[in-house]
Amino acid sequence: MAGVNAGDTAFVLVSAALVLFMTPGLALFYGGMVRTKNVLSMMMQSVFAIGTITVVWLLIGYTLAFGPATGPLGSFIGGLDHVGFAGVLGGRTGTLPMGAFAIYQCMFAIITPALMTGAFAERMRFRSWAILSVLWVLLVYAPVAHWIWGGGWLAQLGVKDFAGGLVVHASSAAAALAAAIVLGKRIDYGNPDIAPHNLTMTLLGTGILWFGWFGFNAGSALAANDQAIAAFIATQVAAAAGMLTWLLAERFHTGRATTLGAATGAVAGLATVTPASGFVSPLGALVIGMCAGALCYWAVLLKDRLGYDDSLDVVGVHGAGGVFGTLAIAVLAVNGIGGVSGLIEGSTALIVPQLIGTAVVVTYSFGLTWVMLKAIEKVFGLRVAKDVEVQGLDVTEHAEVGYSL
Numbered sequence: 001m002a003g004v005n006a007g008d009t010a011f012v013l014v015s016a017a018l019v020l021f022m023t024p025g026l027a028l029f030y031g032g033m034v035r036t037k038n039v040l041s042m043m044m045q046s047v048f049a050i051g052t053i054t055v056v057w058l059l060i061g062y063t064l065a066f067g068p069a070t071g072p073l074g075s076f077i078g079g080l081d082h083v084g085f086a087g088v089l090g091g092r093t094g095t096l097p098m099g100a101f102a103i104y105q106c107m108f109a110i111i112t113p114a115l116m117t118g119a120f121a122e123r124m125r126f127r128s129w130a131i132l133s134v135l136w137v138l139l140v141y142a143p144v145a146h147w148i149w150g151g152g153w154l155a156q157l158g159v160k161d162f163a164g165g166l167v168v169h170a171s172s173a174a175a176a177l178a179a180a181i182v183l184g185k186r187i188d189y190g191n192p193d194i195a196p197h198n199l200t201m202t203l204l205g206t207g208i209l210w211f212g213w214f215g216f217n218a219g220s221a222l223a224a225n226d227q228a229i230a231a232f233i234a235t236q237v238a239a240a241a242g243m244l245t246w247l248l249a250e251r252f253h254t255g256r257a258t259t260l261g262a263a264t265g266a267v268a269g270l271a272t273v274t275p276a277s278g279f280v281s282p283l284g285a286l287v288i289g290m291c292a293g294a295l296c297y298w299a300v301l302l303k304d305r306l307g308y309d310d311s312l313d314v315v316g317v318h319g320a321g322g323v324f325g326t327l328a329i330a331v332l333a334v335n336g337i338g339g340v341s342g343l344i345e346g347s348t349a350l351i352v353p354q355l356i357g358t359a360v361v362v363t364y365s366f367g368l369t370w371v372m373l374k375a376i377e378k379v380f381g382l383r384v385a386k387d388v389e390v391q392g393l394d395v396t397e398h399a400e401v402g403y404s405l
Helices: 006-031 036-066 098-120 126-149 153-157 165-183 199-221 226-254 259-276 282-306 314-332 351-379 386-391 393-398
Strands: none
Touching (some): 006 036, 036 098, 036 393, 098 126, 098 165, 098 314, 126 153, 126 165, 126 393, 153 351, 226 259, 259 314, 282 314, 314 351
């Protein structure tokens, strides 16, 4: 264990457990927002990712994302040195055992594809989702993680993403948008009867996500240090500001402040501060959270004008939030916290890299996901039949019901 810091290792392992806890939290968050007949199928898509992506990550995902960036393709994809976690046990990543780093990153790989499921809720075949989730992690998530976090070409360009504004939120939201467009609208889209069936479940999921997000953001410092503390504070401040600003926007727009608005606003603040959490001051996080509440509220309203059915507002919350938070680094980064400066300190150095990184990740994820969806649709079918959609996916896809009262 030479060179290993026991405190940092313990911190990262606890953070990994917190990030894993977020996926069941996401299942509850999404599950409460669909109709009763689809609650199990919605939750199953998140829970299934825990099993599938763990195995994929062990076998080849980790090495594609974080394998040595050597050779002619090293800037674009990791080497195969760690296939099957070869060399992970006994290896080192900074002050951490490589095993701690690898399993921490596994939890990010699990929740990222699960985030996109909210966009096509209540209409995708489970088999098709299973195939898409595996292909997407290997062909989209792992390369993007390597480009930014694994020493790839975007990292060399100077792109900053502390905890996943691009790698997690923007990439999954771009994929979600592609899926929503390819699958089309739900057959009863626009019907006022399409409403969350259990907002108490959604609020519980929000609380779990908020709790786990401290591991997501603070843990990304990969050490129990000042930057981790700054990220922890930024996470709390932005979530609170996002919730309050969303409720104010909702109250002004509709005359009501709702529990669903509180939940969504908090998640918007969390998603938006994620890329910047280790680079900004507490006041910077407050600004990001306030902007997130207003911006994401507007982005959710925009989907009706653009005509796509993003069932649970993945694009409006995670897409708009992830992109804005990534760009906000170029403005609000403080050198004394994350080692880089933004416009607030008179530096323009991050503007071009952040713009390029955002454009590349969004375009790559959207385009390749579109191709994968079309291929899956042709070979396996993508959307459930109309009568299945009417009956609900719980019974037809899983032979179960969420409630038997």
